[in-house]
Amino acid sequence: MIIDKEKMDIKRRFFLKKMLKLFFTFVALIFSFLGLSLLKPANPKKKEYSYYEIPEDKIPKEGVKKINIEIGNLQKSLKIYLVNDGDSIIALSPVCTHLGCFVNFDKNSNEFICPCHGGKYDSEGKVLKCPPKEPLQRLPVKIENKKIFVGIKI
Structure with missing residues (x-):
């Protein structure tokens, strides 16, 4: 019974690590795109x-x-x-x-x-x-x- 519980804890930790890694990767991508959109000029080809x-x-x-x-x-x-x-x-x-x-x-x-x-x-x-x-x-x-x-x- 103890072995099964340890295996479940290991699987649960592995799953949580993967989910956290996926979440932070997603957040990093969103901030990257937002940062790039703020850094580039609004309309670089616009001429007066x-x-x-x-x-x-x-x-x-x-x-x-x-x-x-x-x-x-x-x-x-x-x-x-x-x-x-x-x-x-x-x-x-x-x-x-x-x-x-x-x-x-x-x-x-x-x-x-x-x-x-x-x-x-x-x-x-x-x-x-x-x-x-x-x-x-x-x-x-x-x-x-x-x-x-x-x-x-x-």
Whole structure:
């Protein structure tokens, strides 16, 4: 009887040691992942916007107008759409959110149309017809001293 009790105690201790080892391994893994998530930057690829002034003659009086923004320091030109709905001006990226094709604006239907897969967006960039699931990207617009500036990530 004493031998059986000793064997049971040995088995119980062995089981408890294994369970404690498993528990502390699990806790160590959780703290490792938490520590790594706290140490890495929140969004390392996030870049600040650079604002570019839009010449007054390129601002649409109403509706949609496609314009080129000249980025002098990079000797690069970037196309965007400016939309004037009467109350405000918004800037939209011309890149379809489905596969990255460049959308065109159809004045007759007042829609942006993607030539690749037929996706459609309204004049504010909201999806009207799939396959795109996300609206066109809105670019930040600032108005200072009656001048309009559009933010571009470079």
